[in-house]
Amino acid sequence: MTDSILALTAAPATTRLTTLERVRADLSLDAADADDATVDRLIDTASALIATYLGQRRDDSGSVSLARADFVETFRIGADAWYIGADAWRVGARGAPLVLARTPIGAIASVAENGAETPALIEDPENPGETIANPAFAYEADKPAGLLWKLSAGYRVGFCASEVAVAYSAGWILPSAADGAPAPTLPADIEAAAVITCLRLLQRNQDDVFGMLDSASIPGLGSWKRALQKVDWVEGVPSDAAAMLKPYRRLAI
Numbered sequence: 001m002t003d004s005i006l007a008l009t010a011a012p013a014t015t016r017l018t019t020l021e022r023v024r025a026d027l028s029l030d031a032a033d034a035d036d037a038t039v040d041r042l043i044d045t046a047s048a049l050i051a052t053y054l055g056q057r058r059d060d061s062g063s064v065s066l067a068r069a070d071f072v073e074t075f076r077i078g079a080d081a082w083y084i085g086a087d088a089w090r091v092g093a094r095g096a097p098l099v100l101a102r103t104p105i106g107a108i109a110s111v112a113e114n115g116a117e118t119p120a121l122i123e124d125p126e127n128p129g130e131t132i133a134n135p136a137f138a139y140e141a142d143k144p145a146g147l148l149w150k151l152s153a154g155y156r157v158g159f160c161a162s163e164v165a166v167a168y169s170a171g172w173i174l175p176s177a178a179d180g181a182p183a184p185t186l187p188a189d190i191e192a193a194a195v196i197t198c199l200r201l202l203q204r205n206q207d208d209v210f211g212m213l214d215s216a217s218i219p220g221l222g223s224w225k226r227a228l229q230k231v232d233w234v235e236g237v238p239s240d241a242a243a244m245l246k247p248y249r250r251l252a253i
Contacts, residue, residue: 004075006101008059012067012171016040017047017186017194019177026195027202034202046197050190053237055250057101066186068171070109073101075164096158098166103146103250106169111139111148113161146170146250190248193241200231200238 020039023029029039051064058064059071075098110119118138121131138151148166149156172186184191234242 004073004098004101006057006059007072007074008061008063008069009072009167010070010169011061012065012069012174013178014174014176015047015051015063015065015067016043017050017066017174018043018191018198019175021177022175022191023195023198027199039198042198042201043194045201046194049197049236050194050241050245053235053242054245054248056103059101066171066190067174068106068169068185069102070167070169071102072165072167075159075166077159077162077164097142097147097149097156098159098164100146100148100166100168100170102170103144104170104172105141105143105146105148106171108139108141108148109167109169111137111167112165113159114163117165187248189244193237193244196241196244197238200233200241203230 020036020043023039023043034042047066048064051066054066056064056066059069108120110117112118118136119134120137120139122134124130124132140149140151140156141147150159151157172190173182173184174186175184175191232239237245
């Protein structure tokens with residue numbers, strides 16, 4: 001068994017999966033329907049609900065999100081796991097990976113085993129100030145799945161250290177209305193699910209939601225009449241949003 005501590009080392013600028021402007025446009029909300037503070041609260045709530053539903057773990061600050069951020073995750077590997085890893089190395093079998101708490105992985109910066117750190121990049125001796133891949137960095141990641149393997153002679157082997165600390169970035173670049181903001185990498189269907197979840201949250205809190213949103217155009221839901229039908233909630237998210245999120249869901253291992 002392995003346990004880990006997830007430390008946030010660089011927080012994202014935003015954790016919102018969509019923008020106020022997008023929600024107002026898609027739901028045809030004007031200031032009379034909901035003020036900016038209310039819409040912002042809907043987005044914050046929807047973003048946290050979706051991140052939790054997708055299986056993202058809370059970091060040491062207590063936050064959970066899909067936003068690109070930097071972390072150091074420290075694993076304490078018990079003797080039983082060490083033995084399995086060592087045995088896998090001896091017989092050349094495929095070793096078990098570390099399962100990182102946040103996905104998708106952006107980049108692995110370094111891995112430290114029992115305090116001995118190996119960076120993924122080193123300075124290029126022929127071009128000072130530039131970096132190259134470190135030939136001693138013997139690790140391989142499945143970035144969408146959040147898995148990290150150790151390599152030996154081209155084989156995936158088990159981790160035999162009692163402590164492994166992985167410095168990495170993970171998450172997506174989220175939509176932002178700020179000037180100069182980088183292009184988002186968040187999949188469009190996750191953002192659409194966030195808008196739908198905002199609608200469902202509003203629907204639970206408004207008696208006259210049908211009259212208020214009778215001109216709404218909801219991507220992926222067809223006509224507004226269908227969009228405004230009541231739906232069930234599945235593990236904290238509305239069922240129609242859950243269907244869109246299913247390909248990204250990460251079950252606990």
